[in-house]
Amino acid sequence: MPELPEVETVCGGLRQTILDDPIADICQRRADLRIPFPATLQDDLNGQTITHIRRRSKYILADLTNGKTLVIHLGMSGRILITEAGQSYTPQKHDHFIVDFRSGRKLVYTDPRRFGMIFTEDTDALDDHKAFRHLGPEPLSNHFDTDYFHQQLRKRKTPVKTALLDQELVVGIGNIYACEALYFAGIHPARPCNSLSRDETDALYRAIRHVLRIAIEAGGSTLKDYKHADGQMGYFQFQFAVYDQEGKPCKNCDCGQTSKEDRVQKIVQSGRSTYFCATKQV
Numbered sequence: 001m002p003e004l005p006e007v008e009t010v011c012g013g014l015r016q017t018i019l020d021d022p023i024a025d026i027c028q029r030r031a032d033l034r035i036p037f038p039a040t041l042q043d044d045l046n047g048q049t050i051t052h053i054r055r056r057s058k059y060i061l062a063d064l065t066n067g068k069t070l071v072i073h074l075g076m077s078g079r080i081l082i083t084e085a086g087q088s089y090t091p092q093k094h095d096h097f098i099v100d101f102r103s104g105r106k107l108v109y110t111d112p113r114r115f116g117m118i119f120t121e122d123t124d125a126l127d128d129h130k131a132f133r134h135l136g137p138e139p140l141s142n143h144f145d146t147d148y149f150h151q152q153l154r155k156r157k158t159p160v161k162t163a164l165l166d167q168e169l170v171v172g173i174g175n176i177y178a179c180e181a182l183y184f185a186g187i188h189p190a191r192p193c194n195s196l197s198r199d200e201t202d203a204l205y206r207a208i209r210h211v212l213r214i215a216i217e218a219g220g221s222t223l224k225d226y227k228h229a230d231g232q233m234g235y236f237q238f239q240f241a242v243y244d245q246e247g248k249p250c251k252n253c254d255c256g257q258t259s260k261e262d263r264v265q266k267i268v269q270s271g272r273s274t275y276f277c278a279t280k281q282v
């Protein structure tokens with residue numbers, strides 16, 4: 001599933017390719033993804049130019065010259081491919097939405113599981129849209145600071161890992177980077193939020209921003225090569241410290257020398273898998 005760093009990487013790729021290139025036509029190859037395509041999609045997009053590409057949580061926002069914004073969410077398995085101008089392209093089975101640009105480039109949205117979303121909204125009204133109005137601050141923005149984070153954790157009794165996935169507290173951390181941040185902060189994922197000391201809160205805050213920035217950098221470094229990967233953007237190899245490493249020793253403590261039970265463990269919290277090192281995370 002694309003997480004915030006992948007979505008940020010896709011936004012970076014789109015900025016390099018489709019800005020200021022008028023939309024000649026669009027093609028909807030089915031009626032819906034997770035929600036139906038809006039009936040006005042063709043009218044909202046045809047002839048318009050994308051002036052800005054932004055990200056809010058895991059939504060890609062493409063602002064148009066007519067005061068509307070094209071919103072794309074990649075869901076579980078969505079991918080965006082940008083073809084080169086003049087390159088012929090035969091749509092594949094799971095290509096559900098294609099934008100033709102005047103330059104001859106195409107944006108192809110592919111999504112085998114169809115949990116993604118594509119819709120348009122007035123740019124000015126976006127913050128009030130039901131997808132956005134309850135969202136907390138961006139984790140890499142100045143709106144997410146240690147005072148805010150400490151206040152939010154202090155009033156919650158839920159496990160801290162679960163709280164990191166609460167989009168009203170902070171958006172877009174996601175399951176993978178919640179596990180990684182707790183690991184680097186040395187905090188057990190089942191700890192109640194209000195049991196964290198101020199120092200632990202600060203360490204977790206730094207770890208969240210660190211793991212997201214490192215992942216975005218990793219995505220950015222693969223982005224240079226996006227053309228060599230058939231135009232596929234936003235997916236990159238990343239070595240996780242604990243995520244999906246059950247039974248393996250982690251690299252930053254001596255759990256590798258102890259019994260297998262002390263190595264990276266997996267538990268399920270609120271229906272999501274949590275990976276952690278019981279030696280390092282207390």
Ligand SMILES: [Zn+2]
Nearest residue numbers: 250253255277
């Ligand atoms: Zn360890």
